Amino acid sequence: MCRWCQRTRKWKSTKCYRGGRTMTVLQAILIGVVYYLGSAPWAIGYLTVCKPLVAGTLVGCILGAPAEGAIMGATIQLIYLGWMSVGGSQPSDPALAGTLATALAIASHLDTGVALTLSVPLGMLGTFVWVGRNTFNVVISHMADKPTREANTRGIWRVNVLYPQPVLLLMTVLPVALAAYFGPEFVQSALDFLGTRVLGILTLIGGVLPAVGIALNLKVIMKKSVAPYFFMGFFLVSYLGMTMMGVAAFAIAAAALYLFNDMQKAEVA
Amino acid sequence: MCRWCQRTRKWKSTKCYRGGRTMTVLQAILIGVVYYLGSAPWAIGYLTVCKPLVAGTLVGCILGAPAEGAIMGATIQLIYLGWMSVGGSQPSDPALAGTLATALAIASHLDTGVALTLSVPLGMLGTFVWVGRNTFNVVISHMADKPTREANTRGIWRVNVLYPQPVLLLMTVLPVALAAYFGPEFVQSALDFLGTRVLGILTLIGGVLPAVGIALNLKVIMKKSVAPYFFMGFFLVSYLGMTMMGVAAFAIAAAALYLFNDMQKAEVA
Amino acid sequence: MCRWCQRTRKWKSTKCYRGGRTMTVLQAILIGVVYYLGSAPWAIGYLTVCKPLVAGTLVGCILGAPAEGAIMGATIQLIYLGWMSVGGSQPSDPALAGTLATALAIASHLDTGVALTLSVPLGMLGTFVWVGRNTFNVVISHMADKPTREANTRGIWRVNVLYPQPVLLLMTVLPVALAAYFGPEFVQSALDFLGTRVLGILTLIGGVLPAVGIALNLKVIMKKSVAPYFFMGFFLVSYLGMTMMGVAAFAIAAAALYLFNDMQKAEVA
Amino acid sequence: MAKEKTGVVQSIVTKKDLLYAWFKWFIFSHCCINYERFESLGFTNAISHILAKLYPSKEDLSEALERHQEFFNTEPYIGIVIMGISVAMEEQRAKDGSVSGEAITAVKTGLMGPLAGIGDTLNQAIIYPILLAFSVALVLENNLGVAGVVIYCVLVVAAMAAQSIYFVNYGYRLGKDAVSKILKGGLMDRIVHAAGIVGCGVLGALTATYVSLSTTLTYGSGEQAISLQADFLDQLMPKMLPLAVTLVCFWLVKKGKGAIKIMGILAVGVVALSLLHII
Amino acid sequence: MAKEKTGVVQSIVTKKDLLYAWFKWFIFSHCCINYERFESLGFTNAISHILAKLYPSKEDLSEALERHQEFFNTEPYIGIVIMGISVAMEEQRAKDGSVSGEAITAVKTGLMGPLAGIGDTLNQAIIYPILLAFSVALVLENNLGVAGVVIYCVLVVAAMAAQSIYFVNYGYRLGKDAVSKILKGGLMDRIVHAAGIVGCGVLGALTATYVSLSTTLTYGSGEQAISLQADFLDQLMPKMLPLAVTLVCFWLVKKGKGAIKIMGILAVGVVALSLLHII
């Protein structure tokens, strides 16, 4: 009996597939759907399934090992605790990391450590899905031009909600289902094919991507008159090591100062 | 011969009362008066006798062991070095701590450590005296309404200076004289009666009491236009760990900035 | 064979003068000239020869041990990395330290440690040269009054560039050449004559001298309206331990804030 | 800001209308997110029923729908305050035409940036991590398993729903109260400026905290090696490279480069520098 | 501020009058301190002889005495600058009636808060501790005994006497010079604002430094236990609870609750939370 099964039995895990195919086709497809949901077709997905904690749990449920999935998801979540998407940029893709790494870990008796290690490059790869979809949606969004001209609100609804789904389904369900079905060897060889070098570079790219989102937000916010506050916020962190929350607190105080004093002047004038 | 006496002989201490009554009635009353003086009927008391350093020394003098009193007072003082009374609030009562703990230590051969330990709950208990007096004086202060109407300045003097004394004398001399006379067992059993739980709660209350004083001061200072500075002062301490003196320095610089630049503008205008 | 020579042979050093005179008169004079150049008769000297790194290398070249000189100069340079001259004040004289200490070290087989130790008091002594020259030049500069009246730009050139040189040559070449020629015993006995007390005091004076330069700069910069920023800059360093660069960054942001907002107002008005 | 007693002037937009707009935004805001217009379709879709109610004529409606499809992007749960304001302004415009279409666009554009900064900081950088850390602890420390995960989902959805419902209503009230002041007196300018202070401040902090880049160049080897990053750049300004990268992106954005192109440039740059062993 | 040469206009209030007022304040300011009016009786008593001199008619005097019995509280040794200003204003009022009673009250009320903050910080938080630490060292390190204590008493009383004498005179001069500017030009407004900046700043610092409260709630047990205080609140904002308690008190004060009632509420709250093992 494999050591993994002994361990998982505590969580009333399903039977051990050791050596054989690790999951059914349906399970693999369902896992793909989890990733689809996590890719936020609706906002609630973004708040929930997108997080490895939730994605992992769902995968666990699908594979009949919910508690195990929760634990694996929670463990992967720790890597993505501070993850955020600013201005449409994503440094990495927690949903893919959470979904696929958990699937591989549970179904293929991967060691937690190995699964964790896998989750990092997977998260990197997921960025492609996000970028692809945001690019493709440029085309979709222009399909709303006609209903707009025709003042057809129903049509706008369709473009906004329905049209983006097929491609997204394709981009998410297909690769994840395949990867889950063919298992860690498949994933590993895909990653090996890329090599640590490529994955290292993806990590570096993930490190600078938030800059794009920040820049997009800055574009609409940076006027000469407030630009110095951008630098002050930066300096407070870089030179004094303040936390973001601290910067926010000071910035709010500064804004209040401006608002209360300037409005007084304006009223007087 | 008791170990304590051996130690105190160096300071030319008085005879050892070991086992018997520890002080005369007169001494006990005088010690009560020290506490009365420390409770600041006149401002100088607040600057001097109120401090354990001074109160302890006076008690030492009364008990014929001035140097010993000074040392005990100085030791207790260390606990109250940063004590302050803001906006009429007092987190604890250093005068009681200094007076009574020293009296017990000298007259009853208490170990310094024990006396120090006692001084903390005593300081907590003293808060009651301060609160009681500030409450009672509300009534007294209204006795000035008549002389005010009659433009009788002499009468105002009487109300301000004399009327508050009888009650204060009662509240301060009596309990301290009794406690000093009946000694540490009495005090200890009183404290035991309260239990560590109650004393712990008193400490917690002492921790939040300064908030009342600060709030009273804030009431007359907080206008929208300066309120942000309150938070900035707070943030400088909480997020950057600045000292109070540092905050004061920055605040003064900010005030000067306002004053010099705004007055210039005003002059120009 | 002396241990030093063994060491220096690696750098293709010249022959060992051990026991005898350590350098020729010409070498000594050239070393004096290095110090003269380092004393910035022209600005480029201030940027280059003034630094121990460069001065030491030149001395090394003169003594036929360029690499050795570079190493010694670089080592001394470390002491003077943060050296600066503000508002015409100099806390010490790196040029003298670099020139003479290197000369003594190379020509007299001094241990690096000893040479380094010497360089500190030498730097202190050099302050006299700087002060003397700035004092003497007061007289020189008034020689420009006549050509100014006569609108004689050539004459101004002469006063500015040529007239200050003779005295400076005297103050720099002579003492350094002598000290280099007569060697470390001579320098050491001169320093011994002064004693550690005097040298310690010189160090203390060097510590406060920058205050004069800062004060001279403040004189023309301190208006009431910007004075608070002086204190804020100071407080940022003293209370928060910020670096100078950090203060500069914040100050620039504050200036930009003023400039952008005030100019807007001005345009509106 | 004095709250006008409602009911004095008959509102066309009802509470229910607003709630329905919120609902569509809450669920569909990012459905069609893209690198050209970001959330504009989501925004338009969310308020389309209100616009239809306000503008009976097909032309007016079409114009209004088009207006809201210009570039728009903000944090969804706090930034929704903009939706409230916009609706109030559209309502006023429909009533008496006193509000121009440009004014509405200006307010949206002025506030979306600051509120993105503020919202991302508060929600993404602070609230989500706290809720997640809490639930992770429930799972890993207390073996709560799926229950711990359910707790997270309930909390986060409830918190964001409450927050965004609050803010859409707050924005609507603000817009109704302030609509006249917005037009004269520069109140909205000042609010945008104040929001800009906070937004800029936190974006600066975000840059220093979330963008990461450092050079691996060193000089010499062994213990004495000098690291360009630690010994030079960090002495000058810690996090200097993240700032530089962000400013470069900002500059590219200002030059009109689209997000995709900029990401491409970044990617190429990172690959090149990495192959040269610079980063 | 140019110092007017005295003697140009005959002063009614003499140096001696001012010194006597200082003396009464220095000794009796807190004799009747209470939770309703704090130091107002002490203040009135201190300047009563000056008021009697300024207002010969019984009615005027009574009115003036009443004016100063409104709520007043400040730090005694620096805040006394207010007494100097008030006396100068009363004098002007007595002379030509150009200063209203309300103006005097406004100045007192405007300055007492800031000066309480500043004075408490400078004297209570900085000067006393230094003098005390010094004398404690004399006693414990140098066995100076009673002499060390005497040194403390002399130093502290001398310092505070000198400080307060200086400030009462300074305030009087300021009031005399500025009395006309006070009435027009808004000089006093600006001074109050500047004092308010410092006062607010130090009160904020006081809050973070002197108010203490933290929760003991933890989640889980052993090494991995999560502490609400350390792992959540302190991450968001260190000293958050002291700030909250202070703001609650402030809110109660603004709602008109008296000090006694607020202390009662705090006490009950602390007891309850403590019994529930929350703090």
Place this chain on the structure above:
Amino acid sequence: MAKEKTGVVQSIVTKKDLLYAWFKWFIFSHCCINYERFESLGFTNAISHILAKLYPSKEDLSEALERHQEFFNTEPYIGIVIMGISVAMEEQRAKDGSVSGEAITAVKTGLMGPLAGIGDTLNQAIIYPILLAFSVALVLENNLGVAGVVIYCVLVVAAMAAQSIYFVNYGYRLGKDAVSKILKGGLMDRIVHAAGIVGCGVLGALTATYVSLSTTLTYGSGEQAISLQADFLDQLMPKMLPLAVTLVCFWLVKKGKGAIKIMGILAVGVVALSLLHII
């Protein structure tokens, strides 16, 4: 600041003139540095050929030369921006007399202090140390020997030459553009104020970083000894004595004491305090 297309108005001062002025300044600025006028002779010498070109009459030239010999001191490589501005102003003055001699002096005096502070910080406190540290490493770690030193020399001279050439030209352009605005509208006032903010800020930082003084007084002995510096002054304000010394110097400077005298006072003071074992 919009760059006016050159050539519209014929410039008298050519690029070459400016470069020659730069050259003379770069090489000779500190040749005759002295405690009365510092760099004024270096400045006058640097622009003398331009002045000669602008003012053909001997009288005018003499007056101009005299003007620039008033006290002047700034950091040479960034402060040279002042030279560019001055030249532009002199040119305008020569052309139509619309700029007064006082205005030129005022701009020079207004900017020299701030730019000294900024320049000293950027160049002396930051750039030189970095270049030096780099070259020291080349010599000590990499045994580059003389080559490492040559690298330093080339880098530092090139950097400062480039910087100062840039700034003299920038200043000239700024002066030409702004000369009319300088005279009305207070633009230069605002620039001086902004420069003053930065200059003051960095001078404050310089004071705390570069001036050093501390007292060695202690009370008591052994482990328990109280150090006046560590236990009192540093509690109040770290670096308090350097600040005090700087302010004393500033006060002496303002009282008209010359640099030599102040250095004398400092020296005497330090000797005395040191002999008394106070520092």
